[in-house]
Amino acid sequence: MEIIQIPVAPIGANCYIVSEGKEAFIIDPGGDAGKIIRAAKNFGVRYILLTHTHFDHIGGLNDVKNAFPEAKTAVHNLEKEWLYSAGLNFSEDFGFSFIYEKEIDIELKDGMKLDFAGTEINVLHTPGHTPGSTCFYIKKSETCGSPVLFSGDTLFRHSIGRTDFPGGSGRKIIESIKNKLLVLPDNTVVYPGHDETTSIALEKKLNPFL
Numbered sequence: 424m425e426i427i428q429i430p431v432a433p434i435g436a437n438c439y440i441v442s443e444g445k446e447a448f449i450i451d452p453g454g455d456a457g458k459i460i461r462a463a464k465n466f467g468v469r470y471i472l473l474t475h476t477h478f479d480h481i482g483g484l485n486d487v488k489n490a491f492p493e494a495k496t497a498v499h500n501l502e503k504e505w506l507y508s509a510g511l512n513f514s515e516d517f518g519f520s521f522i523y524e525k526e527i528d529i530e531l532k533d534g535m536k537l538d539f540a541g542t543e544i545n546v547l548h549t550p551g552h553t554p555g556s557t558c559f560y561i562k563k564s565e566t567c568g569s570p571v572l573f574s575g576d577t578l579f580r581h582s583i584g585r586t587d588f589p590g591g592s593g594r595k596i597i598e599s600i601k602n603k604l605l606v607l608p609d610n611t612v613v614y615p616g617h618d619e620t621t622s623i624a625l626e627k628k629l630n631p632f633l
């Protein structure tokens with residue numbers, strides 16, 4: 424499994440392109456759609472997965488979906504309507520008005536599994552940063568020794584997501600991290616929505632919020 428990390432405008436959120444052989448999926452096309460499309464253009468893109476719907480994680484979604492119309496857009500059902508409200512997804516506050524132009528293909532729920540290249544992507548609902556925050560976990564793949572987790576704005580390297588936005592909850596984010604993420608294998612590599620990668624073992628040891 425190959426993972427390309429692309430920090431995207433406007434505020435440097437991490438977009439990921441995850442591929443196995445010829446298949447790929449994209450996580451959080453937050454902006455700079457041209458860069459994302461160029462990096463993914465040689466793959467069959469199966470999914471566009473959203474960890475949540477803040478503007479910095481969805482700003483390039485319309486262009487990326489248009490470039491890969493066969494890719495299924497997936498978002499937690501609690502945040503579905505945020506894609507259609509520039510107020511709820513905060514794009515309005517940042518001077519551009521983002522509204523998703525298409526229908527959602529997959530409404531995510533905790534415990535769902537999405538088929539991908541002979542393995543599966545596990546859907547973990549981790550509310551706290553936002554009500555529908557979702558992490559994606561892959562136990563193994565043909566070409567990847569360690570499990571991988573895409574943690575959105577829930578868990579960062581030695582930090583956690585903000586909970587002072589509407590719909591945020593400081594109690595829920597800690598519960599989500601402890602009950603859903605810290606129970607994953609220690610060698611799980613964590614790819615967060617901002618900043619650098621980390622691992623479950625490192626966060627158990629060094630995260631001052633946990």
Ligand SMILES: [Zn+2]
Pocket residue numbers: 475477552576
């Ligand atoms: Zn966020």
Ligand SMILES: [Zn+2]
Pocket residue numbers: 436477479480576616617
């Ligand atoms: Zn963010």
